[in-house]
Amino acid sequence: MTDELRKQADEILEKAIFAAAVFQQFEQDQTDRIVEKVFKAGFNSRLKLGRMACEETGLGIWQHKVMKNIIATQLVYESIKNEKTVGVISANDHTGIVEIAQPLGPVLAVIPVTNPTSTILYKTLICLKTRNPVIISAPRAAIQCCAETVRICYETALEAGAPEDCIQIIPAGSREFTQMIMAHPRVALILATGGTGLVNAAYSSGNPALGVGPGNVPVFIDVSADIPFAISNIISSKTFDNGTVCASEQSVIVEKQIEHSVIAEFEKQQCYFLSPGETRKVEHVAIDPDTGTMNPKVVGRPVSVIAELAGISVPEGTKILLAKLQGVGREYPLSYEILAPVLAFYSAKDYRDAIKLCIDLNYLGGIGHSAGIYANDEGRILEFSRIMNAGRIMVNTPTAQGAVGGIFNQLPTSLTLGCGTGGKNITTENITARHLINIQRVCRRKADVKYFSFDHSKYYDETLDADTIIREYNKNF
Amino acid sequence: MVKFDYHQEKKHLICKFSGRMDTNESLMIIEEVQNKIMELKQGKDDTSLLDEKIDFDMKESDFISSSFIRICLVVYKQTAEGKFSIRNCDPFLKKTFKIAGLDAMLKVS
Numbered sequence: 001m002t003d004e005l006r007k008q009a010d011e012i013l014e015k016a017i018f019a020a021a022v023f024q025q026f027e028q029d030q031t032d033r034i035v036e037k038v039f040k041a042g043f044n045s046r047l048k049l050g051r052m053a054c055e056e057t058g059l060g061i062w063q064h065k066v067m068k069n070i071i072a073t074q075l076v077y078e079s080i081k082n083e084k085t086v087g088v089i090s091a092n093d094h095t096g097i098v099e100i101a102q103p104l105g106p107v108l109a110v111i112p113v114t115n116p117t118s119t120i121l122y123k124t125l126i127c128l129k130t131r132n133p134v135i136i137s138a139p140r141a142a143i144q145c146c147a148e149t150v151r152i153c154y155e156t157a158l159e160a161g162a163p164e165d166c167i168q169i170i171p172a173g174s175r176e177f178t179q180m181i182m183a184h185p186r187v188a189l190i191l192a193t194g195g196t197g198l199v200n201a202a203y204s205s206g207n208p209a210l211g212v213g214p215g216n217v218p219v220f221i222d223v224s225a226d227i228p229f230a231i232s233n234i235i236s237s238k239t240f241d242n243g244t245v246c247a248s249e250q251s252v253i254v255e256k257q258i259e260h261s262v263i264a265e266f267e268k269q270q271c272y273f274l275s276p277g278e279t280r281k282v283e284h285v286a287i288d289p290d291t292g293t294m295n296p297k298v299v300g301r302p303v304s305v306i307a308e309l310a311g312i313s314v315p316e317g318t319k320i321l322l323a324k325l326q327g328v329g330r331e332y333p334l335s336y337e338i339l340a341p342v343l344a345f346y347s348a349k350d351y352r353d354a355i356k357l358c359i360d361l362n363y364l365g366g367i368g369h370s371a372g373i374y375a376n377d378e379g380r381i382l383e384f385s386r387i388m389n390a391g392r393i394m395v396n397t398p399t400a401q402g403a404v405g406g407i408f409n410q411l412p413t414s415l416t417l418g419c420g421t422g423g424k425n426i427t428t429e430n431i432t433a434r435h436l437i438n439i440q441r442v443c444r445r446k447a448d449v450k451y452f453s454f455d456h457s458k459y460y461d462e463t464l465d466a467d468t469i470i471r472e473y474n475k476n477f
Numbered sequence: 478m479v480k481f482d483y484h485q486e487k488k489h490l491i492c493k494f495s496g497r498m499d500t501n502e503s504l505m506i507i508e509e510v511q512n513k514i515m516e517l518k519q520g521k522d523d524t525s526l527l528d529e530k531i532d533f534d535m536k537e538s539d540f541i542s543s544s545f546i547r548i549c550l551v552v553y554k555q556t557a558e559g560k561f562s563i564r565n566c567d568p569f570l571k572k573t574f575k576i577a578g579l580d581a582m583l584k585v586s
Binding site: 352355359383388389 | 540571572575580581586
């Protein structure tokens with residue numbers, strides 16, 4: 001069995017490496033033409049693929065899957081189309097350094113079940129833009145929609161002149177096979193988007209990986225905020241695709257003095273605050289008490305389904321369930337990340353306590369990911385941002401749609417959000433095309449005049465200290 | 478200039494720190510803190526504190542050094558489980574303890 005799997009892996013990677021060899025000969029204009037065609041084909045299939053993803057996985061809302069496909073095609077394309085990714089990408093006459101972009105080689109793209117078609121469209125576009133063949137590792141629960149997305153992209157890419165096998169999909173198989181591919185010596189990079197276990201497997205494979213950490217996004221509503229605006233934004237974000245975006249809000253933190261106004265506004269905008277008894281029932285269905293991880297049965301499900309699973313009754317049309325919690329951690333299961341329309345709610349006695357709660361939530365499984373603040377006090381915005389350990393701090397912005405970039409801000413549009421070393425990632429940036437090139441630096445001789453005019457014998461004089469030497473070194477006459 | 482003050486009510490000692498608790502200042506107060514703890518122990522050198530409770534109040538302090546963190550650990554080891562806490566930290570101090578991985582153990586709030 002293992003030999004058979006290894007043979008399959010070798011075949012896939014052999015095709016990919018041949019594609020890489022051919023692709024590296026392409027010029028920028030050829031590459032851009034392929035990317036544009038694939039973007040358009042993906043965009044034109046946005047409705048079909050959105051519906052397929054929703055029907056096959058049973059997760060989320062099909063219209064929002066369509067929106068994700070639009071983000072992954074139109075907005076990603078807009079953010080990368082003018083980037084130089086082939087040959088000389090910069091030349092600085094002053095420094096004498098010329099930068100040349102080289103492709104990486106075969107990229108293994110691990111796809112999450114929560115955003116299957118959109119993540120394939122996004123990863124395919126950034127790989128093609130950088131002349132890297134991509135191997136799609138699709139989740140079993142979304143194999144049909146993934147295969148269709150790959151088919152559309154691949155056929156279009158071929159028509160546009162891309163190399164054969166520039167896009168491949170790994171048939172739904174065992175975890176062993178995925179790990180075998182991850183560790184394959186011909187894989188240049190793993191783009192890992194998915195659960196913690198899978199991302200860790202990518203990092204442990206021995207191949208370079210760009211992964212994402214899990215999120216647990218706290219959102220602080222300051223007393224200076226426009227409360228109805230804040231609540232409306234939080235709802236639009238947390239209900240987007242039934243909360244499947246890892247950058248979506250997980251908890252709302254307010255100061256006591258505005259607690260009642262915030263609660264009233266949430267209720268006015270059709271959200272429901274759970275009683276303590278109902279909170280316990282939702283805890284039982286939302287979080288596994290042993291592992292502290294969310295129950296897949298609630299991921300991407302609407303409030304009505306979660307309420308039914310929990311055995312509670314909520315008003316029809318309820319958008320989000322909110323649980324008032326007194327603390328953070330294992331004793332308060334709803335303080336963990338839940339990719340569903342369920343929010344933890346905290347009221348702190350003052351600003352300092354509110355921020356300290358945000359720290360606890362930020363460090364409860366969401367280090368480096370994202371955080372949000374609604375405020376019109378610049379001092380507080382800056383202080384909150386300095387304190388949070390988050391790659392993205394969204395100000396007066398829905399975190400789900402804000403963190404992916406392109407809609408509410410000028411961040412590069414991306415469906416893979418780096419979380420920095422806190423999230424065990426190498427970067428806090430939104431992963432995009434420029435992360436998928438090796439940059440060579442051609443360094444022309446530009447001798448340092450100071451270095452060559454300095455009397456080097458002084459370095460060997462023990463009586464001269466650093467201050468004396470630096471003064472001499474920098475002498476300007 | 479660092480300031481160390483304390484308040485004792487029966488078996489509850491509250492140590493209040495103000496200013497920057499940098500290395501020198503921390504080294505200057507460690508003896509004083511230890512003396513207060515010895516008083517709390519009623520001079521019994523060989524016993525740990527059991528019922529006694531110690532709080533470090535950081536309301537007036539905005540910086541801690543690793544020496545101060547070590548003082549916290551020393552005091553923690555001398556008290557019974559749950560009897561030592563660090564309170565009234567500003568958010569930056571709270572984050573410092575969080576990054577050090579001590580916020581839960583030292584009951585930082």
